[in-house]
Structure formats: structure tokens, C-alpha cells
Amino acid sequence: MGAGNNGAxxxxxxxxxxTGEGSTAMQFLNMAQGDAPYFKKLAQKYALSDNFHQSVMGxxxxxxxxxxxxxxxxxxxxxxxxxxxxxxxxxxxxxxxGTNNWWVQDGYGGGSYVNCADxxxxxxxxxxxxxxxxxxxxxxxxxxxxxxxxxxxNYNPGYLGDGTPAxxxxxxxxxxxTTQENLALLLEKHNVSWKYxxxxxxxxxxxxxxxxxxxxxxxxxxxTQVMTNPxxxxxxxxxxxxxNDIQNNTLPAVSIAKPDAILxxxxxxxxxxxxxxxxxxxxxxxxxxxKVWDDTVIMVTFDEGGxxxxxGYIQPxxxxxxxxxxxxxxxxxxxxxxxxxxxxxxxxxFDKFVEANWNLKDQISGRSRDNLPNPVSFKKNPYVPxxxxxxxxxxxxxxxxxxxxxxxxxxxx
Amino acid sequence: MMKLFLPGLGVRVMxxxxxxxxxxxxxxxxxxxxxxxxxxxFGAMPGLWKIQVRHVANGKAGAPEVHWHCVDEGADPWTTxxxxxxxxxxxxxxxxxxxxxxxxxxxxxxxxxxxxxxVDFDSAKHYTGSVTAEGRGEITQxxxxxxxxxxxxxx
Numbered sequence: 386m387g388a389g390n391n392g393a394x395x396x397x398x399x400x401x402x403x404t405g406e407g408s409t410a411m412q413f414l415n416m417a418q419g420d421a422p423y424f425k426k427l428a429q430k431y432a433l434s435d436n437f438h439q440s441v442m443g444x445x446x447x448x449x450x451x452x453x454x455x456x457x458x459x460x461x462x463x464x465x466x467x468x469x470x471x472x473x474x475x476x477x478x479x480x481x482x483g484t485n486n487w488w489v490q491d492g493y494g495g496g497s498y499v500n501c502a503d504x505x506x507x508x509x510x511x512x513x514x515x516x517x518x519x520x521x522x523x524x525x526x527x528x529x530x531x532x533x534x535x536x537x538x539n540y541n542p543g544y545l546g547d548g549t550p551a552x553x554x555x556x557x558x559x560x561x562x563t564t565q566e567n568l569a570l571l572l573e574k575h576n577v578s579w580k581y582x583x584x585x586x587x588x589x590x591x592x593x594x595x596x597x598x599x600x601x602x603x604x605x606x607x608x609t610q611v612m613t614n615p616x617x618x619x620x621x622x623x624x625x626x627x628x629n630d631i632q633n634n635t636l637p638a639v640s641i642a643k644p645d646a647i648l649x650x651x652x653x654x655x656x657x658x659x660x661x662x663x664x665x666x667x668x669x670x671x672x673x674x675x676k677v678w679d680d681t682v683i684m685v686t687f688d689e690g691g692x693x694x695x696x697g698y699i700q701p702x703x704x705x706x707x708x709x710x711x712x713x714x715x716x717x718x719x720x721x722x723x724x725x726x727x728x729x730x731x732x733x734x735f736d737k738f739v740e741a742n743w744n745l746k747d748q749i750s751g752r753s754r755d756n757l758p759n760p761v762s763f764k765k766n767p768y769v770p771x772x773x774x775x776x777x778x779x780x781x782x783x784x785x786x787x788x789x790x791x792x793x794x795x796x797x798x
Numbered sequence: 799m800m801k802l803f804l805p806g807l808g809v810r811v812m813x814x815x816x817x818x819x820x821x822x823x824x825x826x827x828x829x830x831x832x833x834x835x836x837x838x839x840f841g842a843m844p845g846l847w848k849i850q851v852r853h854v855a856n857g858k859a860g861a862p863e864v865h866w867h868c869v870d871e872g873a874d875p876w877t878t879x880x881x882x883x884x885x886x887x888x889x890x891x892x893x894x895x896x897x898x899x900x901x902x903x904x905x906x907x908x909x910x911x912x913x914x915x916x917v918d919f920d921s922a923k924h925y926t927g928s929v930t931a932e933g934r935g936e937i938t939q940x941x942x943x944x945x946x947x948x949x950x951x952x953x
Contacts, residue, residue: 388951445953493951539953541846541868545946551846552866558949591947592923596843597871600947646871653952654871 389492392473395484411694414657423661424714427668427685431720432782436768438699438731439689439708440754446539446601448688448708452641452732453604455753457705458563459533460498465564465609467533470498471555475534478508494558497538501529501704512704524703524757524774536560537705542606546589546598548618562609566750568639568736569605569617575745578637581605584624584645593623597646597654602688631670631677639739642667652691668716682783683716684735700729702754702774707731715782722784727767728777729760737778841899842879843922844871846946851882852939859939868948875901879917882929882938883907905929913937 396403414420440451450458462468476496477489489507490496504510516527529535543551543562551559572579585591585598592598605611605621612618620637624644630636643649650660664685671677688711695709713730733754740747740755748755759777760770847869850862869878876894880901883889889907896902899919906912911934917927923944931937 446949493949493953539949541949545846547946549945551946552848557866558868585947591845592843592944596845596922596944596947598947599949599953601949601953651952 389495390488390490391492391495392490395481395487399487412652412691421657421661423658423665424685424712427664427714427716428725429723431714431716431722432724432726434713434715434726434728434730434782435710436697436727436729437686437711437713437734438729439687439706439711440732441537441689441706442708443537443689443705444539445599445688447537447705448732449602449604450536450607451705451754452688452735453569453607454565454567455733455736455749455755456565457535457537458560458565458607459530459535461561461563463561465562467530468561469532470534473555474498474540474558475500475506476508476537493539497536497540497558498534499537499704500532500534502531502533516701516704519701521773523701524754525752527704529704530752535705539601542600542603543609544606544612546586546591546600546606546621548589548612548615560607562612563607564609566753567604567608567611568739568749569608569611569620571745571747571749572639572739573617575743575747577639577739577743577745579639580620580622580626580630580637580641582622582624582627582640582642584643584648586621586623588623589618589621594645594647599643599646599649602643627667628670631667631674634674634676636677636681638743650687678718681717682719684713684779685716686713686732687711688732698729698768700770700773700775702731702757702776715779717783719783719785721782726782727762728781729762729768729770729775730777730779733757734776734779737776738780741778741780839898840875840896841919841922842869842875842925843944844869844873844948844950845944846948848943848945850941854936854939857935862941868950869944870948870950870952879925879927879942880915882915882927882940883910883913901927 416425439448441447441457447457459467460470473490473495474497476491476499478491479489480486481489499509500506501509504513513527516523541551541557541559543560545551550562553559553561569579581603583598583603585593585596587593591600600606603621610617624642627640627642644660644663646654648659648663649655650657668683671681671683690709690711697710699709700707736749736753736755754776758772758775760775761772762768762770845868847867849865849867851865852859852862854860875896880903883905889905891903891905894903900917902914902916904912904914911931913929913931915927915929917925917940919925925942927940928936929938
């Protein structure tokens, strides 16, 4: 059913080719023949993960939310308490009568919320039964907050870039503002500086680069505490501010940078070499400033894999994922240097890295995945944690002390 | 302490659902001679638009009805910005004229008088428009402002 039916009936003469999507199961990049040359160069010089995952089996927005919150966010009332979304926005993966798994409700302009605490909701019990069948206890026992309808796909954030609450309603496909804890609030609590740089943000007007700013990619646009506080809201900036901060030695401790829709490598609107160019500009700018290069780690990844088939191991963590693998390259003078790391990671590993690097001894919330332990694995199968559920904190992508790692890195090629 | 950046987070999932943003006005409009505009040269910015519609009676515009809708990058300007008709029920658009910053068309409707309509952009983020019915003068005023970005079915 492609990207979702938005509650519509099965079209007449429907075939697997008429979805407009789903007929392309794989993409082939032959780096030996010159594809993705810059990413290949980075991987050969710095460090590559082949076991890094999107956090959610969902779209761009849900995965950025997981990056920023360590958890998914739910439909909330004005006080931040769980509330019930409009009926047309609730996922229903039951098949419509007389169809071959054509869902009742799903899609960008339709069902994207699930109340996973309620096993009477369509599709919930089946997933919970699967999680219960595993040989280990999934995160928090795969429970979900009572009466909470979690967003599992792409909906507009609750705030516009200037702090205005976004319009809501059954036809808006916008999640109301959330008061759930997030990475920005954790960093503020511990006095660690941060910024989010989104190309096209243009001081909150979101109109730069011909209007191609990705609003669902900035997890802090969903947050009431960030967007109603002018000081915190101002930490959402444009990519040009990143360039200035690199050149002026004014980078915060933690930065998240996002290209616009033209440069993001998305197959529908961009090309991979444009994304390479975007990364290259930032890396070379950082390398050119010794003060920046001396203490900066640049992590390059994708938010999700576009639904392509992947042969890699996926660890069931909780109701929402993990998802399939995506590339991760870490660029730093402290990276392992041309190695491939097999430790299990997902987007929340970034949050864990921040917490470990700044020695926060704290997590985003009691329900965020940064509470998970680092993986323990055996050399014969380094991809699968034996202490599941577990995700790494990315520290083993680096060798900060320049020690001999040849004997200790059983999980590194 | 190390500084951290995540410059990537680039690829978004392809979702090719039909454009959900088109029908701000709940009227049906069909084109006698379909004109499929090339969106590439039309000067409207994608994103979240606020549309204010005022119905005009006896030369006086009423209070605005406010509609919010998302305009996808590459959306057909006709289906996105030209949904205004002089009457409920089926109307047929003819003589559709399109420039990079404007749309103009004529309408015949089963349940209303013939009319002409136009939409004119003075920037990529703002337009005004109206519908004028034969024998009645201007009956609808429309103003659109682009407020923010919007996720699209292609994300």
C-alpha cells in the first residue's frame, strides 16, 4: 500500500506497480566503481560503523524525534498530558474488508499515532506478543505510557520556527506541542552548550533556500520548554550560522546540522553527491580551523534508510524499533582511522555519546533509550548484543588516548 | 571536551501519497481543457500557508474564514491556489491563463452565474485573488501568506 492510504479504499485496478512506491526494494552503490567517492574517502581515513540503525521503523520525523528525545512523543493536551488525537490520525493496520492487507487507516495525511499501552488497539497486541516471545526482556518490558498515542511517522511539529504554536486539527497533521524531556533540556540542565543548525531556517521564518527547510528534522521545534523560551528558541539557527561559528571559534559543545531538501541526498529531491558536497564543506571548514579541528568530532549519518531491504541484524528494543541499518562515519583526529566498528548503535547512541563525553551521569528521561546499557558481544558475532536490549555510546569509534587498540578491539576490523 | 556535530541526517522516506493540500475550498472544479501546469516555473514557495477568504455581499467584504494548508514542493498551482468558484456544485474552468506569478481563469457553474477569477503573487510568500461573477461583481476575496515550512508526502 505504498506510503499509506490515508483511510481511502483500495483503488480500482490496484497492482503492486501502481503504488508509486515499494517497487524498488534495493539501491546499489558501487563504491569500487566510483560511487560516493567522498564518503568512501572519509570511511577509509576515519571510522565507519556497519551496525548503526535508525531508531524507529518509521519516517524522517519520528527518527529525528528519537534523536532529540530518546523516545517518541505523544499527542498531548495543553497541559502536556496524553490526549486522544482525531480518529483519522490513529493508525489502524487491520485490513479493510475484502482486501489483501489494505489497511483501514495509515499514511502521511492519515493515521500516524498508536496507543501502544492499549492492547485492544488495532495491531498492538500482535507486536507485544512478538516482543514477549523474545528470549530477553525488551526495554521497559515494551510498555508504553498509559493512554498515550505516540507519533510513529512524519507530522509537522507543534511550533513554527518563530515560536508560534502551529495550527492543529483533524486536517492539519501536526502534533501538538510536547513537554516531554529532551536532549536540549538535559544539556541546559548541565550547562553544556548546544545549537541546532537547519539549512533554510532563516531566523525562524523557515523560508531560506526556496522554502526547503526541513521542519520535521529539528526535534526541538516540538518542545514547549524550548520554543516558548526565547533564549532556548534562539539556539535553533541556520546552516550559515554553523559556518560562521566554525570560522569564528564560536561552536557550541553539541551541534546538530541538517541540510535542506535540495542537499539532503533524498532520492526524490536530491542526489547523494549533493549531500556529499554538503558534508565536505563542513568537514573541510572544520579541518581548516585548528582550534575547531583539535577538539571536534563530526558524525555523519542518515535519518533512515528509505525503506530499502537490509540484510543486517535489527535488535528488537521496544514497541517502536529498532529500524534498519544506516551508514555512520565519524570524522575526527581521534577516530580509529580506517576501521569498521561492529558495535550495535542507533540514533540514541548520539545522546549516549554526549552524556558520556561530558560525564553527565544523567539521562534525558526515565523512558528514553539512553538508559540502555552499552552492548556486550562475543567476537564470533559482534553485531548482536548478548545483553540485549543494548545500544552503544559510540566511544569505541574513537581512540582518544592513542593507545594500542589492536588487542582490545575485538569488534573492529 | 570534544565538540560534536551531526551534519548528516539526510535521507528522508519517500511517501508518494496524493497531494493533501489542494482543496482549501470545498467546491468542486473541473477544467474543460485540462491544463497541467509545470510547477517548476511558478513562483510560490512550498510550506504552510494561511488563506483568508472573505465573501463579498453588496460591496462589503465579510469576516475572513481562515484556512491553513500545506503546499508541497512542485504542487500544481491550479489545484493548489485556484480552488475558488462562485457557487457550490460543479463548476468548469475555461480560458486558463498562467504566468510565473499569476493565474487567471473563467468559470461556468451549474448552480451559479458565470464568473472570472484570478490569483496574483506579489512575492513567493504572498498573494491576493478574487472571484467576480457576472451581474454581481466581486463575490470572493482571497489572500494567502506563507508562514512556515511543512512536511510533505515526499518526506
